[in-house]
Amino acid sequence: MNYVIIGNSVAAVGAVRGIRKIDPRGNITVISRERHIAYGRPLISYLLGGQVTEKRMAYLPEGFYENNRINLLLNSEVIGLNTNKKQVKLAGGDTISYGKLLIATGGDPFVPPIEGMAGKEKVFTFTTWDDANKLKGIAHDIGRVVVIGGGLIGLKAAEGLHQLGKQITIVELADRILSTAFDRSAGRIVAKKMKANGIDVITEDTVVHVEGDGAEISGVTLKSGDIIPCDTVIVAIGVRPAAGFLKGSEVAVNRGIVVDDRMETNVANVFAAGDVAEARDFFSGQKNPMPIWPDAYIQGDLAGTAMAGGEKSYGGGLSMNSLELFKVPTISMGITNPTDPKEFEILTYQDLENYQYRKIVIKGKLLVGAVLVGNVERAGIFAGLIREKIDITPFRESLLAADFGIIHLPREIRNALFAPYGKVA
Numbered sequence: 001m002n003y004v005i006i007g008n009s010v011a012a013v014g015a016v017r018g019i020r021k022i023d024p025r026g027n028i029t030v031i032s033r034e035r036h037i038a039y040g041r042p043l044i045s046y047l048l049g050g051q052v053t054e055k056r057m058a059y060l061p062e063g064f065y066e067n068n069r070i071n072l073l074l075n076s077e078v079i080g081l082n083t084n085k086k087q088v089k090l091a092g093g094d095t096i097s098y099g100k101l102l103i104a105t106g107g108d109p110f111v112p113p114i115e116g117m118a119g120k121e122k123v124f125t126f127t128t129w130d131d132a133n134k135l136k137g138i139a140h141d142i143g144r145v146v147v148i149g150g151g152l153i154g155l156k157a158a159e160g161l162h163q164l165g166k167q168i169t170i171v172e173l174a175d176r177i178l179s180t181a182f183d184r185s186a187g188r189i190v191a192k193k194m195k196a197n198g199i200d201v202i203t204e205d206t207v208v209h210v211e212g213d214g215a216e217i218s219g220v221t222l223k224s225g226d227i228i229p230c231d232t233v234i235v236a237i238g239v240r241p242a243a244g245f246l247k248g249s250e251v252a253v254n255r256g257i258v259v260d261d262r263m264e265t266n267v268a269n270v271f272a273a274g275d276v277a278e279a280r281d282f283f284s285g286q287k288n289p290m291p292i293w294p295d296a297y298i299q300g301d302l303a304g305t306a307m308a309g310g311e312k313s314y315g316g317g318l319s320m321n322s323l324e325l326f327k328v329p330t331i332s333m334g335i336t337n338p339t340d341p342k343e344f345e346i347l348t349y350q351d352l353e354n355y356q357y358r359k360i361v362i363k364g365k366l367l368v369g370a371v372l373v374g375n376v377e378r379a380g381i382f383a384g385l386i387r388e389k390i391d392i393t394p395f396r397e398s399l400l401a402a403d404f405g406i407i408h409l410p411r412e413i414r415n416a417l418f419a420p421y422g423k424v425a
């Protein structure tokens, strides 16, 4: 079999492993428009801030590509797909034939048209190793930065630049930072921590004009009319599925590429996985991109298994976000902001002074969501209780306790949760 994988990040790695478990011999070609071997994308802010060296960016065991006999094409962008001829077209003009194709192209940063921004030199996005390198390379020339967008990527960029001693203002349209991934209290605690570190956080406002002569930036004007002086702008308002090259092909794209539970698209022999695909939500069954690292790997593994003729199907992704900013770890999972609160019970504990917050969302006898700030050690247990749909009634009072741990769980539940790793006494 001739496998072609577009993209060389975590979903692609999952797919290679999925394929090789079943088919040790088939040809695998991996095509990436980046020039690096697979690396930890979530590490780019630490690379920018100097806490991680270039050497630490690659996370695969040495020899991964050779041992899996992968034909790796770096610096190569796919610009078209012909599903009748079963070929992908590269930017250089070459075509590559496939028997089974995986699209694992992730997301592209979305840059809205903002007046005055075109032609300005120091406008950046922040999703790749090279983005971090570019900023690092001109760090001596950066004084004040405006980050547009207070989501995970914007906050990570802000933290990295802060480590380099830059002055930063975050401008967020919603009434709080981290509005999509976390709840109001978690957003408030993280904002408090950012402010304590000298980062300005402006909410319910947005940048409407980038000021400055020629290529130079002198500041930005906000919708409120306020002007913030700066010389650099980072646009971090979100990513869109990197599926532009599918234009004119028959592959269906909704909010992401539409796939079934084996990660196959509407076109036979064409699969999609990771941030570019629409994954099925664990609770609602609805399909949405689930842009998180662990889920991209799981989807890649499923796709690879299916491409090689194996049987495995997707149980649905549990949405989960984890973030550590200025040493405050934060994790959210499952349903954290129920739209119909009558159906749910919410228990919280907070100690804002010490950046501690815990929230659990219960539906009937089941834990369906959690937000943890400050102390995230038990996140794995919470995720297990949610995934395994365990009746939490016998220990629900302990769930918010600072020392909550497996010791609070009845033995049969401990065994149910940890059986794959051996019985717990």
Ligand SMILES: Cc1cc2nc3c(=O)[nH]c(=O)nc-3n(C[C@H](O)[C@H](O)[C@H](O)COP(=O)(O)OP(=O)(O)OC[C@H]3O[C@@H](n4cnc5c(N)ncnc54)[C@H](O)[C@@H]3O)c2cc1C
Binding pocket: 006, 007, 008, 009, 010, 011, 012, 031, 032, 033, 034, 041, 042, 043, 044, 045, 076, 077, 078, 079, 104, 105, 106, 107, 126, 127, 128, 152, 153, 156, 242, 245, 273, 274, 275, 276, 290, 291, 292, 293, 294, 296, 321, 322, 323
């Ligand atoms: C700054 C930052 C911090 C993050 N932090 C976290 C975190 O803490 N926890 C977490 O769970 N997730 C985090 N994420 C999200 C996580 O990185 C993604 O969910 C994950 O990388 C998705 O993997 P993927 O394989 O689907 O795609 P990607 O990692 O996006 O990789 C896709 C690859 O395909 C390439 N490509 C795209 N189009 C083409 C084409 N036409 N031809 C050839 N190659 C192409 C791209 O250049 C890219 O290299 C973070 C992301 C960013 C940007």
